[in-house]
Amino acid sequence: MDNNxxxxxxxxxxxxxxxxxxxxxxxxxxxxxxxEEYYYLLYLLVGHWQQExxxxxxxxxFQIQRQLKNDQLKEIAAIFDPISEKIxxxxxxxxxxxxxxxxxxxxxxxxxEIFEDLFVKISELxxxxxxxxxxxxxxxxxxxxLVNIENAKIYNPFVGNHPFPLYxxxxxxxxxxxxxxxxxxxxxxxxxIRSTQEFDTKYPFRIENSDALWNWNPHNEKFDVIAxxxxxxxxxxxxxxxxxxxxxxxxxxILERSIxxxxxxxKLVLMVSNKFLSSNNSSDIKLKERLxxxxxxxxxxxxxxxxxxxKGLQLSILVLNGKKDTKGKIQFVNANEYIExxxxxxxxxxxxxxxxxxxxxxxxxxxxxxSILPNNEVYFNDLNVFKYLRTIIKTAExxxxxxxxxxxxxxxxxxxxxxxxxKTVTFRDLKNSKLDxxxxxxxxxxxxxxxxxxxxxETCILVSLIGNSLRPTLFIYDGKxxxxxxxxxxxxxxxxxxxxGYLINELYESYFIxxxxxxxxxxxxxxxxxxxxxxxxxxxxxxxEQQLRLKYLSKIQEESIEKQSANxxxxxxxxxxxxxxxxxxxxxxxxxxxxxxxxxxxxxxILNNTLNNYSEILHTKLSAKHEYTLGDYLEFIERDAxxxxxxxxxxxxxxxxxxxxxxxxxxxxSFMHHYVSQQKDKSQNHYEINFEYLHEDxxxxxxxxxxxxxxxxxxxxxxxxxxxxxxIKHAFEGKGRDKIQIYLIGGITFEEGPGISxxxxxxGKPIPSNITINEFVRKGFTSKQEDGxxxxxxxxxxxxxxxxxxxxxxxxxxxxxxxxxxMVTSFEIEFPIFE
Numbered sequence: 001m002d003n004n005x006x007x008x009x010x011x012x013x014x015x016x017x018x019x020x021x022x023x024x025x026x027x028x029x030x031x032x033x034x035x036e037e038y039y040y041l042l043y044l045l046v047g048h049w050q051q052e053x054x055x056x057x058x059x060x061x062f063q064i065q066r067q068l069k070n071d072q073l074k075e076i077a078a079i080f081d082p083i084s085e086k087i088x089x090x091x092x093x094x095x096x097x098x099x100x101x102x103x104x105x106x107x108x109x110x111x112x113e114i115f116e117d118l119f120v121k122i123s124e125l126x127x128x129x130x131x132x133x134x135x136x137x138x139x140x141x142x143x144x145x146l147v148n149i150e151n152a153k154i155y156n157p158f159v160g161n162h163p164f165p166l167y168x169x170x171x172x173x174x175x176x177x178x179x180x181x182x183x184x185x186x187x188x189x190x191x192x193i194r195s196t197q198e199f200d201t202k203y204p205f206r207i208e209n210s211d212a213l214w215n216w217n218p219h220n221e222k223f224d225v226i227a228x229x230x231x232x233x234x235x236x237x238x239x240x241x242x243x244x245x246x247x248x249x250x251x252x253x254i255l256e257r258s259i260x261x262x263x264x265x266x267k268l269v270l271m272v273s274n275k276f277l278s279s280n281n282s283s284d285i286k287l288k289e290r291l292x293x294x295x296x297x298x299x300x301x302x303x304x305x306x307x308x309x310x311k312g313l314q315l316s317i318l319v320l321n322g323k324k325d326t327k328g329k330i331q332f333v334n335a336n337e338y339i340e341x342x343x344x345x346x347x348x349x350x351x352x353x354x355x356x357x358x359x360x361x362x363x364x365x366x367x368x369x370x371s372i373l374p375n376n377e378v379y380f381n382d383l384n385v386f387k388y389l390r391t392i393i394k395t396a397e398x399x400x401x402x403x404x405x406x407x408x409x410x411x412x413x414x415x416x417x418x419x420x421x422x423k424t425v426t427f428r429d430l431k432n433s434k435l436d437x438x439x440x441x442x443x444x445x446x447x448x449x450x451x452x453x454x455x456x457x458e459t460c461i462l463v464s465l466i467g468n469s470l471r472p473t474l475f476i477y478d479g480k481x482x483x484x485x486x487x488x489x490x491x492x493x494x495x496x497x498x499x500x501g502y503l504i505n506e507l508y509e510s511y512f513i514x515x516x517x518x519x520x521x522x523x524x525x526x527x528x529x530x531x532x533x534x535x536x537x538x539x540x541x542x543x544x545e546q547q548l549r550l551k552y553l554s555k556i557q558e559e560s561i562e563k564q565s566a567n568x569x570x571x572x573x574x575x576x577x578x579x580x581x582x583x584x585x586x587x588x589x590x591x592x593x594x595x596x597x598x599x600x601x602x603x604x605x606i607l608n609n610t611l612n613n614y615s616e617i618l619h620t621k622l623s624a625k626h627e628y629t630l631g632d633y634l635e636f637i638e639r640d641a642x643x644x645x646x647x648x649x650x651x652x653x654x655x656x657x658x659x660x661x662x663x664x665x666x667x668x669x670s671f672m673h674h675y676v677s678q679q680k681d682k683s684q685n686h687y688e689i690n691f692e693y694l695h696e697d698x699x700x701x702x703x704x705x706x707x708x709x710x711x712x713x714x715x716x717x718x719x720x721x722x723x724x725x726x727x728i729k730h731a732f733e734g735k736g737r738d739k740i741q742i743y744l745i746g747g748i749t750f751e752e753g754p755g756i757s758x759x760x761x762x763x764g765k766p767i768p769s770n771i772t773i774n775e776f777v778r779k780g781f782t783s784k785q786e787d788g789x790x791x792x793x794x795x796x797x798x799x800x801x802x803x804x805x806x807x808x809x810x811x812x813x814x815x816x817x818x819x820x821x822x823m824v825t826s827f828e829i830e831f832p833i834f835e
Contacts, residue, residue, distance in 0.1 A: 013106050017114060020102075021045065022121040024095050033086045038122045039182050040087075041095070043080035045118060046189050047073065048099045049107050050196075072192050079185035111193055112166060119186070123161070138352040139307040140167050142335075143229070145358055146269045146319060152224040157212035157254065159183060162229050165191035165205070173204045175221065179211040213238070216257045223261065226268045228254050232315065233273065244290070245283030251276045251318075252284055255291065258320065262296055265322040271303075274314040277383040289380040291320065297375075298324040299331040299361065302385040304339045305821070307352065316385055326364055329372050332388040333361060337369030379531070387532060389518045393511045399541050404491075405534035407498045408461070411490035413454035421446050424453060424483045427464055428747040428754060430471035435557040437504050439475045444482070453483040460490045461500060463507075466527045467747070468817070470516065472504040489530055502546040505553055506538045526819060596641040604634065658798050661712040665834050668709050668756060669693070672744060675720060687732060689724070693744035707746070707756055708834040711803040719799040723760050723827060731764035731825060739763045741820050750832040758829045759810075759818060766813050766824035773809040796827075805831040 021041070028038050050073065084092065107114060123134060144167035147154065152172055156164065159178035165187060168174065178184040184207050191205050210218060213236070217223075230250035240247040242256045251272040258268045276284065277300070291297050298321040308315060338357040366372055371389050378388065393401060423444035431437045439462065462473045466487045475482060475490075484490060493500050506512060519532040541549070608614050618631035628636075676691035683689055724740060732738040741761045748755035767776075777797035800807045810817045810826040818826050 013103060014110050014114070017103060017106055018117045020098055021114065021118045024098050025118075025121055025125065027091055027094055028087070031087050031091060033083060035126045036180075036182055037083045037086070038126065039119075039186055040080050040083040041122065042115065042119060042186060042189055043076060044095065044099055045115060046076075046192065048102060049104070049111060072188070072195075076185055076188050076192065079181050079188075111197065115190070115193060116163065116166075119161075119163075134161065134309045136307045136309070138354060139303065140164070142352075142354055142357070143269065143271070143317065144168060144227070145354075146317065147225055147227040149224055149267070153222070154225045154227055155217065155221070155223040156227050156229075157216065157257075158228055158230045158250070159187050159207055160229060160231065161186060163190055164227070164229075165194050174206065175219075175223075176207040177210050177212045177215075177218075178207055179209070181209055184209055213240075213253065217261075222264075222266075224266055226254075226258050226261065226266065226270075228268070228270045230254060230271065232271065232313075242283065242287075244286035247283065248281060249273075249276055249279075249284075252287060255287060255318075255320075259290070259294070259296070262320045262322045263294065267298075267322070268318075268320040270318045270320070272316055272318045274302075274316055274384050277316060277318075277385075278381070280381055285381050288383060292330075292375050292378060292380065295324075295328060295375060296320040296322065297330050297383075298326065299333060300383055300385050301333040301361070302335050304336045304352070306339060318383075326372065329374055330378055330388075331361070331364060332371045332373065332385045333357075334369040334385055334389055377535075382529075386518055386521075387529075393537065393539070395539055396541070398545060399539045401537040402497075402540040403535055403537055407503065407538070407540070408491040408493050408534075410530070410534070411456060411458060411460050411492050413456045413484070413490065415454070419449060419455070419483075422449050422453075422455070422481065422483045423447075424449060424485075425462060425473075425475075425488060426485075427467060427471070427487070430462060430464055430473045430488075430747075432469055432471050432747075432749070434505050434508050435554060437472060437474050437501070439473050439482075441478070441480070441482070449483055450485060453485055454490075455481045455483055456490050457481045458492060460492045461504060463489045463491065463533070465489055465530065465533070468520075468526055470507055471747075472507045474500055474504065487527075489533065497543075498540065499543065499546045499550060501550045503538065505550065509539075512536065512538060596637075596644070600634065600638050600641060658715065658802050661715050661802065663710050663712055663803060665708050666711045666713060666716070667706045668711075668744065668831075669707055671713065671716065672742065672758075675717065676742060679724065686734075687728065687738035687740065689740040689742070691742045691744070693746075707744075709756065709803070709831040710834045711831065715799045715802065719796050719829075720760070722796050727762035727764065727825075731762050731767075733764050737763065737822075739820070739822065741818060741823060743818070748830050750830075752832055755830050755832045758831075759826050760829070761812065761818040761820065761823035761826040763820075763822045763824060766811060767809070769811065771809075773807065776809055777807070800829055803831060805829055 024041055025038055028041075033040075140163060144164065148167075148169060154168070154172060154174050156174070156176035159176040160180075161183050176187070178187065187207055195205075208218065232250065234250065236247065236250065236253070240253065242252070244256065247253050247256065251270065254270055255268075258266075258270075262268050279285070297318070299317075299319045301317040301319075303315045303317060305314070335357060338353040338360075340353060360367055360370055364372065369389065373388055395401060423441070423446060425439065425444065429439070429444060431439070456475065457477060459477045460475055462471075462475055462484065464471045464487065493503060515536045516528065516533075519536070520526050520528050540546075607617070611617060618634075619629050621627075621629050672691050676689055679689045727740055728738075739762065741759075743757075743759040743761070745757040745759060746754075748757045776793040797807055806829075808828045810828060812818050812823045812826055817828070
C-alpha cells in the first residue's frame with residue numbers, strides 16, 4: 001500500500017446509531033428514578049420515530065403529550081409521561097439532543113432491531129433488580145411457532161417483558177394481563193411498531209393493567225390458545241389453595257386454572273421449570289396425575305440452556321391440548337439435540353436448527369432426541385424430558401430388547417439396625433472391569449456399620465446408583481452377609497433368561513451407556529433413579545449365544561490385557577531410555593554451551609584490541625547483495641548461544657530441584673481445603689474457584705476420616721499454581737464468569753492399590769482440539785508462538801511423576817467428565833493413596 005494512501009474505515013450507520021442510543025442510558029444513572037423506569041427511553045425512541053415528540057418550542061417537557069396525534073401513542077404516553085416529571089430538565093434536553101440527530105431513514109428501515117438492542121442495553125442494567133427471565137431470539141421464534149394458530153384467539157395471563165407482539169402473525173385476537181404498568185407499556189410499544197410497519201397485522205390487541213393471580217380471565221372469555229411465560233422462580237405473593245391442595249408455584253396456578261378451558265378443545269403452551277416437572281410436592285403430583293388421566297398433555301420440550309440468559313436454569317415447554325392427535329400418548333423432546341456447536345477459531349458458535357426441530361415434532365415419530373410414550377409408562381411425580389428419552393437401538397436377527405426389570409428382581413434385603421459390625425460395600429469396593437467383576441470379599445474389613453445399611457444374604461449383582469459409572473459387580477454369597485447403602489442396588493438375576501457375566505458386560509456397551517446418560521442427574525453428585533434404571537433395555541440373545549459371547553469376550557479381553565501390559569512395559573522402557581538420554585545430553589551440553597558464550601566474548605575482545613578499523617570491519621558485508629554485517633552475525637551467535645545456555649541450565653536446575661524434594665505423608669483433603677481457601681483470597685473476585693469431593697463414601701475406608709498421598713507440599717502448590725495460571729492466561733475471557741472447579745474423586749485403582757483423582761476444570765475457551773496430553777507435557781511445546789516457553793505442561797507432568805502419579809487431559813465439550821456444565825477443559829491427576 002502506498003504511504004500516502006489512507007485506509008478508509010467504513011462506518012456502519014446502524015451500529016453507530018445503536019451506540020449513541022445506548023449512551024443515553026448512562027445519562028439517567030444520576031437521576032432519582034427506579035432502574036426499571038429507564039425503559040422510558042424506548043417510548044422516546046418510538047415518539048421520535050413517528051416525529052410526534054420534539055423539544056423545539058416546548059419550554060416544559062411535560063407538554064409533550066399534547067403534541068401526540070396517534071391514539072395508540074396517547075395510551076402509551078399515559079404510562080411513560082409521569083416518569084419525565086422525575087427527570088431533571090437539563091438531562092431531558094441532553095437526551096433529546098441525541099434523539100434529534102437520529103438518521104430517520106436508518107430508523108425507519110431497522111426500527112425493530114434498534115428498539116430491541118436498546119431494550120437489551122437497558123435490561124442489562126435492570127436485570128439485578130428485575131426478576132423477569134429473558135431469552136434469545138431463537139427461543140421466542142420456537143415458542144410462538146407452537147402458539148400460532150390461524151384465526152386464533154390468544155390469552156396471555158402474564159405478559160412481562162417478552163417480545164411476543166413481534167412474533168404473533170395472521171388473523172388473531174389477543175388479550176393479555178400485566179400488573180406492571182411499564183412492562184405493559186413496552187408490550188404496547190412493540191405492538192405499535194409491528195402494526196405500523198406491517199399493515200396486514202392489525203389484529204385486535206388488548207392488554208389490561210391487572211393481575212391474573214387475583215383475577216384470572218377477568219371477562220370469562222373462551223380462547224383457542226393460552227400462551228404463558230410466567231415469572232419462573234418467583235414466590236407467589238399470596239397463599240393460594242386449589243382443588244389439589246396448596247398452590248406453591250406460578251406453573252401450578254396456570255395449569256389448574258387452564259384445565260377446564262383446555263378440556264373444551266383449547267390449547268395451553270406453558271414454560272415450566274424442570275424443578276416443577278420433578279416436584280414431589282403432594283399437590284403438584286395430584287395435579288400432574290389429573291392431567292395424565294384427562295389425557296391433556298400433548299408434548300414436553302426441554303429448552304437448551306444456551307437460549308436462556310441465566311446459567312444453570314433448566315426449563316421446558318409443556319403443551320396441553322384438548323384435541324390432540326396422539327391420544328393416550330405424550331411426546332418428549334430434547335431440543336438440545338437440535339443445537340449445533342462449532343469450536344472453530346477457538347470460539348463457541350451455536351446454531352439452533354429450529355425448522356428441523358419443528359418438522360420433527362410435527363411428524364410425531366420416534367427419532368433422535370424425541371420419544372413418544374403411552375400415558376401408563378409416565379410417572380406422575382416426574383415429567384422431566386430426560387427421564388423418558390429412549391435411545392434407538394439396532395439389534396441383530398437373533399436379538400430382542402428386554403427391560404432390566406424383566407430379567408432381575410430387586411433384592412430388598414433385611415434391616416441391619418440391630419447389627420453393630422459387618423462388611424460394608426462402598427463405591428470404591430465395586431469393580432469397574434468387564435473381565436474382573438467379582439466382589440473380593442477377602443478385601444472387605446469388618447467395621448462398625450453406617451446408618452441405614454441393608455443386609456444382603458443371597459448371590460446378586462451390585463450396581464452403583466451414584467457417580468459416573470455403574471460399576472456392576474457380582475457378589476457370590478458364601479454364608480456370610482454383606483451390607484450396602486441406599487446408593488447401591490442389589491439385583492437377583494433370572495438365570496433361566498440371562499447369564500450374570502453376559503448382563504454385566506452388556507452394561508458397559510455404548511448403547512446401554514447412552515441410555516444411562518439420558519437418565520443421570522445431579523451437578524455435584526451424579527445419580528440415577530432405581531426405577532429409571534430398571535426400565536432401560538438390553539439386548540438379549542439366547543442363553544447359548546450369551547455363553548458363547550461371554551467366552552469370546554473373555555478371550556478377547558485377556559489378549560487385550562496381555563498386549564496392553566506388553567505395550568506398557570515397552571513404553572516404560574523407552575521412557576526410561578529417553579530420560580537417561582536427555583539427562584546425558586543436558587549434562588554433555590552444559591559445559592560446551594557455557595564455553596561458546598565465553599569464546600564469542602573473547603573473539604570480540606581480540607578484534608577490538610588488535611584492529612584499528614574494528615568498527616568499520618563490524619559493518620562489513622559478504623557482498624552488496626547481502627543484508628547482514630559481520631557485527632549482526634556476531635550478535636546472532638551471541639543471542640542463540642545464550643538461549644542454548646539458558647535452556648540447558650534451566651532444565652538441569654528444574655530437574656534437579658524436583659528430584660531433590662523429599663516426599664512425605666500429606667492429608668490431601670485438608671491440603672486442598674486450605675489451598676483453595678488461599679486461592680479464593682488471591683483471586684480478588686476476578687474469577688471463581690471452588691473445591692469439593694464427589695460421592696463422599698468413596699473416601700471412607702470404613703469410616704476413615706483422612707485420605708493421604710505420598711507427596712511434597714511445595715511441589716503440589718507449584719503444580720496447582722501452574723494449572724491455575726494456565727487457565728487464567730489461555731482460557732479465561734475476563735467477562736466476570738470465569739471459573740475453576742477442583743474435584744477430589746475416590747475409587748481410582750493403581751497396580752499397588754487404591755488411589756484418588758484431582759479433577760481440575762476451568763471455564764472459558766477450550767484447549768485446541770489438536771492438542772493431546774503427550775503434546776501438552778512435551779518440553780518446549782506451545783500452541784502459538786506467543787503462548788510461552790513451552791515448559792509449563794512439562795513441569796507439571798514432572799511433578800506428577802515425581803509423586804508417582806499420572807495425568808490426563810479431558811475436553812469437557814466432548815466427554816463431560818466434570819459435573820459443572822460450563823467447564824470446557826479438565827486435567828485429571830491421579831495419585832496412589834498412602835496406606
